[in-house]
Amino acid sequence: MVTGASSGIGHEMAVQLAASGVHVIAVARRADRLEQxxxxxxxxxxxxxxxxxxxGLASVEARIADASLTPIDLVVNNAGFGSSGLMHEIDVDRLSREVQLNVGALTRLSHAAIRAMVPRGRGYLLNVSSVASFQxxxxxxxxxxxxxxxxxxxxxxxxxxxxxxxxxxxLCP
Incomplete structure (x- = not known):
C-alpha cells in the first residue's frame, strides 16, 4: 500500500513496485490520477x-486490518504536504490540516500496519519523512x-x- 500515490514520490514508488510485479494498493484523494x-x-x-x-482515514485503516483480504506486507506512508511562508501569514486551518495529515494520519496508519503485521511476524513500514526533520x-x-x-x-x-x-x-529525501 502506498499513500499519496497520485503524484511525486508516492506515484514513483507505486510505479516501481508495480513494475517489479508487486500488487499495489494506491491511495490518494484524486481519483482521476489514480485511475491513470x-x-x-x-x-x-x-x-x-x-x-x-x-x-477516508478509517477506510484505509480498515483495509490494512481486514484479515479476510490478502495481507498487506508493505505500507508506505507517503501522503503529506508542506506550507511555505511565514507561519503567522499562513491560514491556520491549512496548518492544522498539514499536521493532521503529516502526523495524525501517519500515526494512525502506522498503528494499523503494525497491529496487522506483528501477529503474522512479518511486514515492512516505510514512513516518508524529510531532511527538513533534522533542523x-x-x-x-x-x-x-x-x-x-x-x-x-x-x-x-x-x-x-x-x-x-x-x-x-x-526515508528522508
Whole structure:
C-alpha cells in the first residue's frame, strides 16, 4: 500500500513496485490520477481516500486490518504536504490540516500496519519523512516540525519492532 500515490514520490514508488510485479494498493484523494496510474499496470488497485477526513482515514485503516483480504506486507506512508511562508501569514486551518495529515494520519496508519503485521511476524513500514526533520527550516516551520515527528516516531518504532519480523524505516529525501 502506498499513500499519496497520485503524484511525486508516492506515484514513483507505486510505479516501481508495480513494475517489479508487486500488487499495489494506491491511495490518494484524486481519483482521476489514480485511475491513470492503474491503467498502466494490471497489478495496481485504486483506493480513493482523503486521509484528512475521518471517513477516508478509517477506510484505509480498515483495509490494512481486514484479515479476510490478502495481507498487506508493505505500507508506505507517503501522503503529506508542506506550507511555505511565514507561519503567522499562513491560514491556520491549512496548518492544522498539514499536521493532521503529516502526523495524525501517519500515526494512525502506522498503528494499523503494525497491529496487522506483528501477529503474522512479518511486514515492512516505510514512513516518508524529510531532511527538513533534522533542523529548523524557516518558512517551513510546521512542515519541518511534522517531519521531525515522523523521523522520531519511526526510529522509536524501529526499536520497538526489533525481533518481531516487522521492519520500520524512515526515508528522508
Amino acid at each position: 496510474l492503474a491503467s498502466q499496470f494490471k497489478n495496481i488497485e485504486v483506493m480513493v481516500a482523503d486521509l484528512t477526513s475521518a471517513v 529548523a527550516s524557516p518558512r517551513l516551520a510546521v512542515y519541518s516540525a511534522t517531519k521531525a515527528y515522523v523521523t522520531s516516531l519511526t526510529e522509536a518504532l524501529h526499536e520497538e519492532m526489533r525481533g518481531s519480523g516487522v521492519r520500520v524505516t524512515a
